[in-house]
Amino acid sequence: DVQLVESGGEPGQAGGSLRLSCEGSRYDKPNYCMGWYRQAPGKEREGVASISTDGTPTYADSVKGRFTISKDRAMNTLYLQMNSLKPEDTAMYACAADAPRLTLDPREYNSWGQGTQVTVS
Numbered sequence: 264d265v266q267l268v269e270s271g272g273e274p275g276q277a278g279g280s281l282r283l284s285c286e287g288s289r290y291d292k293p294n295y296c297m298g299w300y301r302q303a304p305g306k307e308r309e310g311v312a313s314i315s316t317d318g319t320p321t322y323a324d325s326v327k328g329r330f331t332i333s334k335d336r337a338m339n340t341l342y343l344q345m346n347s348l349k350p351e352d353t354a355m356y357a358c359a360a361d362a363p364r365l366t367l368d369p370r371e372y373n374s375w376g377q378g379t380q381v382t383v384s
Contacts, residue, residue, distance in 0.1 A: 289335040
């Protein structure tokens with residue numbers, strides 16, 4: 264399994280920015296997609312953004328235009344730049360890896376991190 268460790272979650276202000284990071288153990292595989300998910304108390308897990316092996320991203324409508332997913336392949340690190348934060352962005356954010364295609368469906372990911380908390384007030 265791929266080991267994933269998130270960081271960067273902290274209290275933030277509405278309208279402000281945060282950047283989340285996810286470091287993964289080295290894992291080379293064709294069609295290896297990664298993504299960010301979030302879950303707020305009492306709500307279902309929501310796919311936020313995903314990125315394909317060649318760097319193509321996809322976003323949930325709720326974050327499109329505000330969040331940017333990227334990766335540093337050499338460092339095996341995934342990022343989520345979060346701008347124009349809203350209180351409804353408050354959630355536990357987790358990264359996921361090893362999906363065979365670009366998708367926000369969490370069922371297609373085989374490895375998950377523990378998550379990092381983002382609170383926006």
